[in-house]
Amino acid sequence: MTGPHPAVAAVRRAVRNLLAECPGVPAIDVALSGGADSLALTEAAVFAGRRLGLPVRALVVDHGLQAGSARVAEEAAGTARKLGVDSAEVLTVEVTGPGGPEAAARNARYAALRAHHRGIVLLGHTRDDQAETVLLGLGRGSGPRSIAGMRAVDLPWGRPLLDVPRATTRDACRALGLTPWEDPHNSDPRYTRVRLRAEVLPLLEDVLNGGVAAALARTAAQLREDSEALDALAADFLARHGKPDIGELAPLPASLRRRILRNWLAAHGARDLTDAHLRSVDALVARWRGQGGVWLPGGLVVTRTHGRLAMNPPETRGD
Ligand SMILES: Nc1ncnc2c1ncn2[C@@H]1O[C@H](COP(=O)(O)OP(=O)(O)OP(=O)(O)O)[C@@H](O)[C@H]1O
Structure with a gap:
């Protein structure tokens, strides 16, 4: 040959x-x-x-x-x-x-x-690692960013x-x-991934007559495009607004609003955020009146003051 x-x-x-x-x-x-x-x-x-x-x-x-x-x-x-x-x-x-x-x-x-x-x-x-990542993300109810692989x-x-x-x-x-x-x-x-690889994916391949790993990788690619588009919109919003203005944030579609919040929180050092944390911060935005705060891992607190979100303590210490 x-x-x-x-x-x-x-x-x-x-x-x-x-x-x-x-x-x-x-x-x-x-x-x-x-x-x-x-x-x-x-x-x-x-x-x-x-x-x-x-x-x-x-x-x-x-x-x-x-x-x-x-x-x-x-x-x-x-x-x-x-x-x-x-x-x-x-x-x-x-x-x-x-x-x-x-x-x-x-x-x-x-x-x-x-x-x-x-x-x-x-x-x-x-491609199989990618397929496993996508399937795990789906099974755990993850957002598009994880399912994008x-x-x-x-x-x-x-x-x-x-x-x-x-x-x-x-x-x-x-x-x-x-x-x-x-x-x-x-x-x-x-290990979950081992069982997924050894038991779940072969069964799915059998039930769906093959092509599952390739199909999951395609799903990942599509979601990645969507997710990157949302990231670009979120980055643009944050570049224009610095501290998120609640009046500007509230009317946005939920998927974009949450992406903006997630990126803003990450930029301020928030780590290990769960969906529950994100939903709580999002609820701060939805509340038009009053004050309040959301506690995040690492002792960080998000508050709403004067129509804007602020992060304590880093922001109060730093600026
Ligand atoms: N001990 C190692 N030394 C160098 N590279 C490694 C090592 N282990 C894994 N890698 C690299 O990472 C790739 C993926 O490996 P593996 O799937 O075991 O990692 P993982 O723990 O699942 O990582 P990830 O979180 O990136 O998926 C390997 O093909 C190799 O390129």
Whole structure:
């Protein structure tokens, strides 16, 4: 057979297409876990780097959470070197901080990658990861922003494989003679995502005669367009109004009003907001008369004074 295996070619094409959207990128970093997705991605990044004359580096994060994690990380870095990366580094992180161990590990990982990146950081999320994110969001009643899934380009992050099925990265690894590392978490049924992957999605594929992952990824893409349009309108409103003016906010469609409020709260340091918090702040806007306040996580309070929303204590301290 001439040319690469079709799965290898598909992964390379996806990487090439994404890089074509980011002209002028100075270097390619690949976030490599050692799993099939990021291994196939590393091979494709090396291929693209040679063509474009860009240095390619593999970054492997060792969370130190499982026995032997240092060895797994070193092995992944070694495989990347064999694949021809210019360099491969293991970043050792300490996993502490809020949330469960999964969330803390993810935060530590992204922070380490962000601190070390030199150019675009390619991540190996596939179409199946996107489908799972969308389905989880739907099942949890999330808003359009979560159901919109992950963005392919969100610099410094690049996710070239969002349209590539996971099976393709497995096939690519097999064709390249690579043995991916199997994360034991990926078969642990205590994780919601694992059960969704192993039990729910196959059932849906069966009931709907296939194509579910692709359909969910399309839903995500449509919602992303809508969500980005709302974000642009919200940013424009906030740029014009600074502190939200209740008279201007109240008549807006609820979806836009809540987006403005969410962005304004986030810009003032509000974190871990639930829909209930947002609804309470929105209710402050709906109340035309009187005063009141809404308590948010971290000791922040939103008040309405003189027809405007204000945030305490940061605003009263700062200005
Ligand atoms: N230990 C690691 N070191 C470097 N990169 C990693 C590591 N783990 C995951 N990644 C990168 O993140 C991609 C997605 O991995 P995974 O789906 O396990 O992450 P996740 O925890 O679900 O993250 P996310 O919140 O971004 O979905 C991998 O393909 C790889 O590019």
